[in-house]
Amino acid sequence: MTPCPLEKMLCWRLMVMKMHNLYGTQKASKDTSGAESSTDSEDDDEDDEEKKPQLELAMVPHYGGINRVRVTELGDSQVAAVWSEKGHVDIYDLRRPLVAVSDSQAMATFLREEQAKIKPIFSFTGHMTEGFAMDWSPKKSGTLLTGDCNKNIHLWTPKEDGSWFVDQRPFAAHTASVEDLQWSPNEATVFASCSADASVRIWDIRAAPGRACMLTASGAHDADVNVISWNRNEPFIVSGGDDGTLKIWDLRQFQKGSAVATFKQHTAPITSVEWHPMDSGVFAASGADDQVTQWDLAVERDEEGEAEDPTLASIPPQLLFVHQGENDIKELHWHPQCPGTLITTALSGFNVFRTISV
Secondary structure: OOOOOOOOOOOEEEEEEEEEOOOOOOOOOOOOOOOOOHHHHHHHHHHHHHOOOEEEEEEEEEOOOEEEEEEEEEOOEEEEEEEEOOOOEEEEEOHHHHHHOOOHHHHHHHHHHHHHHOOOOEEEOOOOOOEEEEEEOOOOOOOEEEEEOOOOEEEEEEOOOOOEEEOOOOEOOOOOOEEEEEEOOOOOOEEEEEEOOOOEEEEEOOOOHHHOEEEEEOOOOOOOEEEEEEOOOOOEEEEEEOOOOEEEEEHHHHHHOOOOEEEOOOOOOEEEEEEOOOOOOEEEEEEOOOOEEEEEOOOOOOHHHHHHOHHHHHOOOOEEEEEOOOOOEEEEEEOOOOOOEEEEEEOOEEEEEEOOOO
C-alpha cells in the first residue's frame, strides 16, 4: 500500500502485483586460468538484460491504511479481505486488476476506465475498532474469521446473493487484542487464535460463541503472542511472540499447556511464521530483528560435531538458514507453486528468494 498526506482523501492503495521473468542469480563464468573472458562478459551482460525481473502493478483505491490482506478463491474469482486502520473489513473482487497485470492492453483500459470505479463488494463495520487477525477457511469456501484489537472475533458466512452474514455475537474468551487467526486445515469447524493476553486458544464454531473456546494454553509466551501457523499435515501449531521465541504445540498434548519445542534465535518480537506447504517439518519465521529464519524439526543434534566445534552447541541444530539484509520485515509466505521459495514484505521492499536448505 502507499501512504497519503491528506488522511481524508481516498489515496491509499491495495496493490495487485505480478512478478515474472524470475531467474536464479549466478556468478560470472571464468576461463581455465580463473579470469573472466571478455566474450563471456559480453554474453553475461546480454543474459543479465534478458533476465531482469519484471513487475506489473495494478492499484485499487482504499480508504485508510491497510493492516492486513488475505486472499481466497471464490467461485471463478479471487477476492481479498482487507483489514483497515479505520476499523472496518472490506472485501474486494480482484478479477479486473488480475487481468490488467497479465495484459498490457487490459492494463491501459484498467487505468483509463476501471481503476477509479472499483469499490468493495462488501464491508463490515461491526468491529468498532481496528484489527489485524483474519483467515479464510480452507474447507468452506468464502467463510472468514476476523479478530480485532478489542479482543473480539467474528465469523463471516457467505450468502447466495454474493454478500456475507457476519454473526454479531463475537467469540470473546481473550482478554486482550486478538493478533492472529488460523483455521484448521482438516476440520471445517475448528480454528485457533492467539492474543496479546499471551494465550493460544482452540475453538469450535459448532458451539455458541460464548462457549466455543475448547482448549487454552494460558501463558503460551512470556509476552504477546503475535502470530500462529497450523501445519497442514501434522497436528502441530507454531507460534511466535513478543518475547522473540518460536514454540511448537502438539495438539494431541495441547491441554497440558506446554510446548513440545521452543527456539530462541531471534532477538526481537516475531512478526510472521508459516509452515512449509509440502514439507511438514519445515517452517520459516521473521522478526523485528530484521532476520528471516528457516527451521527443520527433523534435524537432530550432532554431539560429535559439537565436540569438534564447541560454537555449534549454541546454535539450534534445527536452524537451517538465516536471511538478513531487510529492514522492518512484516510478513513472509512460502510460494505455493515454487518449492522452497519465500516471499517477504518489509519496509525495505519485497524479497523473493530460495535457499539451498529447502
